[in-house]
Amino acid sequence: MRGILSWGGYLPYRRLDRRSIRAVAGAGGGRGVRAVASYDEDAVTMGVAAGRLALNGTPAEPRALWFATTEPPYLDRTNATTVHAALRLGRDVPAYDAVGSVRSAAGALGAALDAAVPVLVVAGDLRGGLPGGPDEAAGGDGAAALLVGSDADGPLLAELLGRSSVTEEFVDRWRVPGEAASRLWEERFGETRYTALGTEALKLALGEAGLEVSDVDTLIVAGLHGRAAKAVAARSGVPAERVADRLDDTVGNVGAAQPALLLAAALESDPAEGRVIVLLSLADGADVLVLRTTTALAAHKVERSVQAQIASGAPVSYGTYLAWRGLLPVEPPRRPEPARPSSSAASRNRDWKFGFVGSRGEDGMVRMPPSPLDGAAVPMAATAGTIVTFTVDRLAYSPSPPVVFAVVDFDGGGRLPIELTDVNEADEDAFEIGARVEPTFRRLFTSDGIHNYFWKARPLPKPEREG
Amino acid sequence: MGSHGIKDRVAIVGMGCTRFTEHWDKGVDELLLASTGEAFASAGVDKEQVDAYWLGTAQSGMSGLTLSKPLRLRDKPVTRVENYCATGSEALRQAAYAVASGAYDVAMAVGVEKVKDSGYQGLNAFPIPNDGTQRTLTAAAMFSMVAPAYARRYGVDSGEMRTVLARIASKNHANGARNPRAQFRKEMSVEKLCSMPAVAGGLSVFDCAGVADGSAAAIVVRAEDAHRYTDKPLFIKALSFVAGDGSGLMDPAYDYTTFPEVATSARDAYAQAGISSPAEELAMAEVHDCFTPTELVLVEDLGLAERGTAWKRILDGAFDLDGELPVNPDGGLKSFGHPVGASGLRMMFEAWLQLRGEAPEERRISTYGSRSLALTHNLGGYPGEMVSFVSILGTE
Numbered sequence: 036m037r038g039i040l041s042w043g044g045y046l047p048y049r050r051l052d053r054r055s056i057r058a059v060a061g062a063g064g065g066r067g068v069r070a071v072a073s074y075d076e077d078a079v080t081m082g083v084a085a086g087r088l089a090l091n092g093t094p095a096e097p098r099a100l101w102f103a104t105t106e107p108p109y110l111d112r113t114n115a116t117t118v119h120a121a122l123r124l125g126r127d128v129p130a131y132d133a134v135g136s137v138r139s140a141a142g143a144l145g146a147a148l149d150a151a152v153p154v155l156v157v158a159g160d161l162r163g164g165l166p167g168g169p170d171e172a173a174g175g176d177g178a179a180a181l182l183v184g185s186d187a188d189g190p191l192l193a194e195l196l197g198r199s200s201v202t203e204e205f206v207d208r209w210r211v212p213g214e215a216a217s218r219l220w221e222e223r224f225g226e227t228r229y230t231a232l233g234t235e236a237l238k239l240a241l242g243e244a245g246l247e248v249s250d251v252d253t254l255i256v257a258g259l260h261g262r263a264a265k266a267v268a269a270r271s272g273v274p275a276e277r278v279a280d281r282l283d284d285t286v287g288n289v290g291a292a293q294p295a296l297l298l299a300a301a302l303e304s305d306p307a308e309g310r311v312i313v314l315l316s317l318a319d320g321a322d323v324l325v326l327r328t329t330t331a332l333a334a335h336k337v338e339r340s341v342q343a344q345i346a347s348g349a350p351v352s353y354g355t356y357l358a359w360r361g362l363l364p365v366e367p368p369r370r371p372e373p374a375r376p377s378s379s380a381a382s383r384n385r386d387w388k389f390g391f392v393g394s395r396g397e398d399g400m401v402r403m404p405p406s407p408l409d410g411a412a413v414p415m416a417a418t419a420g421t422i423v424t425f426t427v428d429r430l431a432y433s434p435s436p437p438v439v440f441a442v443v444d445f446d447g448g449g450r451l452p453i454e455l456t457d458v459n460e461a462d463e464d465a466f467e468i469g470a471r472v473e474p475t476f477r478r479l480f481t482s483d484g485i486h487n488y489f490w491k492a493r494p495l496p497k498p499e500r501e502g
Numbered sequence: 503m504g505s506h507g508i509k510d511r512v513a514i515v516g517m518g519c520t521r522f523t524e525h526w527d528k529g530v531d532e533l534l535l536a537s538t539g540e541a542f543a544s545a546g547v548d549k550e551q552v553d554a555y556w557l558g559t560a561q562s563g564m565s566g567l568t569l570s571k572p573l574r575l576r577d578k579p580v581t582r583v584e585n586y587c588a589t590g591s592e593a594l595r596q597a598a599y600a601v602a603s604g605a606y607d608v609a610m611a612v613g614v615e616k617v618k619d620s621g622y623q624g625l626n627a628f629p630i631p632n633d634g635t636q637r638t639l640t641a642a643a644m645f646s647m648v649a650p651a652y653a654r655r656y657g658v659d660s661g662e663m664r665t666v667l668a669r670i671a672s673k674n675h676a677n678g679a680r681n682p683r684a685q686f687r688k689e690m691s692v693e694k695l696c697s698m699p700a701v702a703g704g705l706s707v708f709d710c711a712g713v714a715d716g717s718a719a720a721i722v723v724r725a726e727d728a729h730r731y732t733d734k735p736l737f738i739k740a741l742s743f744v745a746g747d748g749s750g751l752m753d754p755a756y757d758y759t760t761f762p763e764v765a766t767s768a769r770d771a772y773a774q775a776g777i778s779s780p781a782e783e784l785a786m787a788e789v790h791d792c793f794t795p796t797e798l799v800l801v802e803d804l805g806l807a808e809r810g811t812a813w814k815r816i817l818d819g820a821f822d823l824d825g826e827l828p829v830n831p832d833g834g835l836k837s838f839g840h841p842v843g844a845s846g847l848r849m850m851f852e853a854w855l856q857l858r859g860e861a862p863e864e865r866r867i868s869t870y871g872s873r874s875l876a877l878t879h880n881l882g883g884y885p886g887e888m889v890s891f892v893s894i895l896g897t898e
Contacts, residue, residue, distance in 0.1 A: 371626050376634025384633040402752050404635065424651055424758060426703035428643035430624065440639045442647065442758075450754045452637055452644075452886075479634065487634040 038194035043088025044299035049351035060167030067284030072176035078104035081178035082159035089180035095189035098152035101143035120389035138318035153184035160290035175287020179295035190331035197244030229263035236321035258317030401449030465494035507774030515731035516545025522716035531572035537717035558593030559843035586882020591846030615841030646703025651758035668695035678837020680865035714839025718847035740774035750886025771892035785873035788849035849878035
């Protein structure tokens with residue numbers, strides 16, 4: 036029996052109030068907020084955050100990694116290797132990308148279910164469009180990870196009862212590589228196609244599972260076509276109160292990450308066993324999984340739920356959002372741009388740079404970066420710390436000045452002067468001496484097309500600050 | 503084993519120093535010709551009579567050719583040295599040791615930096631290929647962390663601390679205003695300095711050293727030969743240099759209220775010079791005031807004030823030009839700017855002028871005539887990872 040061993044959903048800290056769009060762009064916007072990746076986040080860094088949450092929740096270890104996104108930071112070279120390095124997976128654990136289309140995520144999940152070993156499926160995405168357009172408002176940024184395996188690998192939290200997939204060639208949404216936004220065919224066309232595909236796939240999957248529509252406790256319909264998703268749910272026969280919230284008003288549509296994120300939210304919403312959850316994804320066809328929660332779910336500790344993250348965001352202005360997305364060119368800092376990181380140096384130091392692994396010497400001191408004179412490796416990524424002192428640097432180069440830097444003492448030893456991120460000036464007790472912070476994997480800058488990934492520190496969410 | 507120093511074995515017999523300013527019309531070559539020309543004339547020698555040269559520059563040129571080409575030196579040993587912001591002092595140290603060893607009779611130390619050709623404000627380090635995990639904070643931000651740490655440790659409230667830092671800047675600006683070689687020659691009131699907007703931590707632009715081009719040079723000979731070149735040589739009493747191991751950045755016990763490398767190099771220098779009570783014995787000190795909180799901590803690390811008292815002594819004017827122990831009588835990095843390779847030699851140039859009575863009366867130190875020792879202190883790096891140089895020079 037295969038199923039879900041663990042999951043993690045990650046939402047970036049910032050929220051764009053859709054009402055702020057129209058005043059600037061002259062059109063667009065709407066109600067609610069959408070999640071916005073910080074300037075130092077991309078699909079990979081958010082994927083790492085989700086992957087860490089997923090792996091923290093299980094004793095099982097992935098034997099393969101798949102990474103799905105429509106916004107790969109790199110082409111030609113694999114993005115999943117960065118996730119692999121940050122999660123410190125073994126050398127013999129393969130890492131593959133499934134990138135470009137939203138449906139890549141469903142494909143990666145399908146491959147994981149077909150495999151014979153535990154597979155971590157990570158999906159991260161940034162969705163947007165041109166200013167004032169519907170995709171800009173409807174989109175969201177985030178990531179989710181599912182660890183898929185069998186009951187031999189660890190306690191299954193939800194087991195797979197049936198699945199189906201139908202594929203059909205039609206063009207309702209398209210984007211030429213390099214373009215900032217998708218283009219859309221007349222909405223009714225896609226709605227018609229997807230409604231038929233979703234209905235067909237749902238029937239097939241329930242049939243394979245040997246279940247009736249009335250057995251479905253939660254129906255999740257993912258997909259970029261919002262009207263089609265509603266129509267599929269409405270025609271499914273599943274009562275409206277059993278159709279999962281697509282988080283449109285709180286997160287937005289996170290593209291390739293949406294199916295796993297909505298599944299994570301559904302699993303977190305009710306720990307009862309025996310619940311039948313149907314995950315239906317509409318993307319160039321339809322993919323359906325029928326899952327049933329197990330007794331192990333109740334004992335599963337959720338470290339940081341999707342709902343908790345929804346509740347803990349902070350606003351970002353529309354102007355800042357546009358600047359972060361590169362849609363509003365702003366005056367760069369008058370400092371020399373940083374040089375590209377050396378690939379050979381980064382490769383030698385990958386445990387430190389990507390894995391945040393320091394060292395401990397015979398003198399007991401934890402050193403970051405690690406010293407070649409020390410014998411013991413000390414992984415620091417999961418260790419929280421306390422701000423000893425900090426400074427706001429309005430002179431240093433940053434893609435989004437000012438730089439906030441803190442000297443952080445990590446619990447159990449180790450001090451590092453480290454850049455802070457996701458700092459909300461209004462949240463005063465997150466931004467003072469003695470404040471609690473945690474390491475977070477980020478993209479510091481990009482130079483000569485090389486993304487410089489490394490770790491920063493960010494304030495612990497409010498409920499987790501005791502310590 | 504031990505640090506023995508070269509007390510009274512080597513003397514400075516000639517010096518030169520350009521104005522430190524934005525030399526838009528002068529390059530490295532012109533600056534070097536100006537400072538060395540003045541030093542040659544000061545010692546009454548020509549370039550052929552100097553047996554060996556040391557050039558300090560952080561990033562305005564590589565190798566001895568940076569000096570040998572503009573001066574048209576032929577067949578001379580010319581060495582370029584770099585040691586962060588203590589580069590100029592390092593050049594002098596190497597030249598002095600070479601003479602002390604007996605290898606050469608006459609040696610020159612030159613420091614130069616052409617900072618203003620970068621196109622950016624401030625000092626910008628030459629990027630060395632790295633893994634991209636290095637700190638990107640400016641020096642201003644790193645040193646800004648000293649001020650709140652000091653205030654907390656010694657119970658100075660933030661308003662008072664602001665005044666203390668402004669007082670340091672105001673003193674150095676007042677000294678610089680009287681010095682024709684300084685970049686900034688305008689007095690600044692404490693009130694005005696306190697009202698400047700912060701750019702890094704609590705520091706304003708006026709808490710930071712200026713940015714200037716400049717060059718300075720010194721000629722050294724064996725002490726017994728010194729009077730062949732000048733009636734008033736400056737004897738080297740001590741040269742101390744310490745490179746930290748960088749552990750302050752990683753050590754939870756480090757609290758940003760002291761620079762241990764500086765305290766160590768000061769102890770070593772005082773031992774070499776036979777100084778037991780620096781605050782009473784020194785006539786003046788030129789210290790590395792790259793930022794105002796740096797000077798605050800330095801006067802304690804150098805033993806010029808008891809721990810936790812420097813802020814009060816500063817408010818009392820103890821280190822003013824007419825105070826008990828003038829600190830940065832020439833105006834310091836604050837008024838001179840910081841052409842990295844030249845600053846250490848510029849500090850010695852002030853000792854050269856003051857101890858020998860050549861500083862004009864309006865900017866003469868209060869201790870002139872009663873004390874004969876000067877300290878120069880030059881550091882490079884940041885709190886937690888720095889290099890520190892201390893020299894003691896004297897006329898007797």
